[in-house]
Amino acid sequence: MPGSAVPVMVPVPLDGPFDYRLDEGPEPAPGTFVEVPFGGRRLIGVVWDEPSAKALPLHRLKPLGATLDAPPMPQPLRALVRHVASETLAPMGAVLRLAMSVPAALEPWPTKLAYRRASDAAPAGLSRQRAAVLATLADGAVLLPAALAKAAGVGTGVVQAMARDGLLAPVPLIERPTWPRPDPARVGVELTGAQRAAADRLCRLVGAGGGVVLLDGVPGAGKTEVYFEAVAAALRRQQRVLVLLPEIALSAQWLSRFERRFGTQPAVWHSALTPAQRRRTWRLIAEGAIDVVVGARSALFLPLQGLGLIVVDEEHDGSFKQEDMVLYHARDMAIARARLEGCPIVLASATPSVETAMAAGCIAGGPPAAPGWHHVALPARHGGATMPAVQLVDLRRERPPRGGFLSPPLRAALVENLAAGAQSLLFLNRRGYAPLTLCRACGHRLACPNCSAWLVAHRLRGRLQCHHCGYGMPAPEHCPSCGAVGMLAASGPGVERLAEELEELLPTARVALMTSDTIADTKAAAAIVQAMEARRVDVLIGTQIIAKGHHFPALTLVGVVDADLGLGGGDLRAAERTFQLLYQVSGRAGREERPGRVLIQTHLPEHPVMQALAVGDKDRFLAVELEERRTGEMPPFGRLAALIFAGSDAERVKAEARAVARAAPETEGIVVLGPAPAPLALLRGRYRERLLVKATAGIDLPGWLRAWLAPIKLPAAVHLQVDVDPVSFL
Known part of the structure; x- marks a missing residue:
């Protein structure tokens, strides 16, 4: 109503909306995007559901600006913004910025000049070319100049000349792209009895008003194909689906599997998209033109309407936690969004977090499932494949050769596997060549000037790098402390150093590295995945980016180079993270007909984590870990x-x-x-x-x-x- 106050939330790090004066016209509904003056700027904000905390007289309010021609922000998404702000203590405007990450997408689609016939009647004496153009535009057709010229078999100059002569009438045409719809009726892979039973349970929850499902299955159990059936159930109900993945590198094989199942790829959302891709995708999502979105944690704040299902794959993964600006956990906030949307959420993992496993009631000796939680288990691999045999290699007894990091049993296994024509994987969660460079003359260690951290040597790039702040420098020829030349030595292994050792051990092997340094985008990830699938790689060396989600049929040997790496530091979740990481990477071996084998190098074979890994007893590990948390009243207690x-x-x-x-x-x-x-x-x-x-x-x-x-x-x-x-x- 005229002369009223309209609360508007703006995407700046402040809490609560600001009131603006509406002088004329109908009051915009909550969720409407509007332009408002703010300080000395003009910003785009969202008409909010609650009034501002500080009511001012109308004459002191700034006037409300123009209403944008954009779909309004859905109410559940506005409620999620409030919830995230409440749980994280972040200013609500800072959270709103996450939901308004593409301001350009709030602008209308661009228009181009197209043409239609100016008259139904064709003038006499037309040239053959002009007659062909008019014939192409019969029945009221409207075409862009290039498309019209091509369809009529003429040059674009003919079209422009006809427009100047008044034979063609200009028509502004909105350049709105389309997105292919996934087909839920396509037949997927044949599910086993256990998989079908699990899929049926998920499908029953779609449309039933919500619920949280832990889809808990060993690596290779077919969890993705199972929850694809729930995706299909949501699509059949004309609902939309959001899938969160922790790593961009996981998406290559996932997208291929999705396309085989549904006939097209979903929309993808992550930081590597170009500005044009982000604008197009965001706007189509807001308009309801996209049915399925798969993305990193930021996809949680996309303006999807009519959500029927949310999936968080690898729910345990630590990269779902945002560590700067607004510090939120995407898994926990995805559960909140599912509740606000009234739709079910599937948390899929072979190694569920302690918090999730306890809430789902699947830990021996733990409490029953929390209200609204369900546990769906897939305890066996698909197609009759078995879990790999795990061997602990005690590095106190089986010492690597001088200057090396691969123990005799692991070296022998690598040689044997290459001779058998199978693929191997070496896992070390250290990027670069070496984690430390020191001077053998004076003992000086090269440290980052900005952080309490050593500089990591990257020999392939000839640089020393800090993995916390990004500081880098060329590898020096002399010690910066004592000046000694030729005395700087790399200490400890990184993946590049492993590749060097492997070249000496297996000179004919084709070796590839897979780390965040070598995987800059989805194309790079897809290239390595394709090389593995095509058997152009004999040994893959990588960090945690290779530990989950990948399926390589010919991979039969996994070697964990330093299993103890994550156990130190007094971190509450050190044991849990180490078990999850090593169990997941072990699960890459033997996923098809050939049996798999895993060798885990450790100085602590008696550690509970190593003992649980040796027998593959995830349930025992969770029970022990939960009891320790209970004793210390640590999360989830x-x-x-x-x-x-x-x-x-x-x-x-x-x-x-x-x-x-x-x-x-x-x-x-x-x-x-x-x-x-x-x-x-x-x-x-x-x-x-x-x-x-x-x-x-x-x-x-x-x-x-x-x-x-x-x-x-x-x-x-x-x-x-x-x-x-x-x-x-x-």
């Missing part, structure tokens, strides 16, 4: 929050962290630990102190944090980052 203070003045950062800790209210069930230097005490040139907040189950930790921190005003020189339910403890 409580919640944690990390408060990271950062600044360029170390003493100032310490003082502010101590002052904030002293201001913490004493509350039963909540303990504030610290402050203490963060494990990465210096990161990107900023000194860091950490507080850890531990709360028992049932306490509203975000609410408590908000009440504690709201009145605290830190100086501009000290930045505070709050991470609720942290995944990384660096």
Whole structure:
């Protein structure tokens, strides 16, 4: 109504909407995109559902700007923005920015000039070419100049001349692309009895009003094909589907499988898309022209309407946690969006997180399933394939040769596998050539000047690189401390160094590297996948990017070079992450008719993680891990929050962290630990102190944090980052 206040949320890091004055015309509905003055700028915002917290007289309000010709933001997505802000303590405007990541997509589709006949009657005495053009435009057809000229068999000059002579009338034509619809009626792969039973359970939940399903199956059990049946069920109901994958490198084989099942590829969403691709895809999604989207965690905030199913594949993966700006966990927020949409969500994993497994009620000795949770198990591999045999290689007894990192049993297995014409995989979660470079003369270690971290040698690029801030430098010829020449030595293995050792061991083998350094985009990932499938690679060496999701039929041997790498550091989830990673990478072996074999090199064969891996007993590991968490009242029996203070003045950062800790209210069930230097005490040139907040189950930790921190005003020189339910403890 005229003369009313309209609340508008703008995508800036502030909390709550701002009121604007509507002088004339109907009041725009919540979700409408509008242009508003903000400071000295004009921004695009969203008409919000709640009024601003600070009501002002109408005459003091700035006028509301133009309404954009764009589909409104769906109500469940607006509710998700509020939920994420509430759970993460991020300003609501910062979360809104995630849902408005492509401002250009709010502009209308571009128009091009097309032509139709100016008159139904054709003038006498037309040339053959002009008559052909008019004949092509019979029955009211409208065509772009190039398409018209091609269809009529003439040059575009003829078309332009006819337009100048008034024989053709110009028509503005919206250049709106189309997207092929997946066909749910296509026949997929033949499912086993167990797979069909699992798929039927998922399909029954589609359209039934929601629920969370843990689809828990060993590597190679066919989880993807099973949840494809639920995707088909949603499509048959004219609903849309969102699938989240943790790694861009996982999408190559996934997209091929999707296309075989549904006849076309879905829309893909990740950071490697060009601006034009992002604009086109976002706009088509908002208009309801795309049925299935697969993407990284940012796809969670796309404006999909009528969602009938959400899938989070590899739900346990740590890369679903956003570690900067808005610190959210895409799996947890996907569960929230499914609840807001009233649709089911499938969490698929061969190694579910402890939190997910407990909620699904599938841990021996753990509590029953939480309300609305379901557990669907696939305990056997598809097609009669068996899980690989796992052998622990005790590096205290089976030592690699001097200067090498592959033990005698693993070296022998690699030689044997190559002779048998099978493929092998070597796994080491270290990029580059070596994690440390030191001087043999003075002991100096080359460190990053901006971080508490050593520089990693990348011999293929001839550089030393920091994997935390990106700082790099050419590999020096002399020691920067003592000046000694020729005394710098690489210490420890990286994947490049393994490739060098492998070249000596297997000089005829075709070796490929698969790391985040070599996989820059989906094309690069697809190229390596295709090379493996075509048997153009004998040994694949890689980091965690190869540990999950890939299916290589001829791969029969997996060697884990350093299984102990992730167990140190006192991280709450160190054992869980190590088990998940090694169980997943082991599951790449023997997925077809040839049996698989896994050799795990470790200095700690007696460790519970190694013992569980040796017998493939995931359930036992989860039960032991859950009991340890219960004893310490750690997640999922409580919640944690990390408060990271950062600044360029170390003493100032310490003082502010101590002052904030002293201001913490004493509350039963909540303990504030610290402050203490963060494990990465210096990161990107900023000194860091950490507080850890531990709360028992049932306490509203975000609410408590908000009440504690709201009145605290830190100086501009000290930045505070709050991470609720942290995944990384660096």
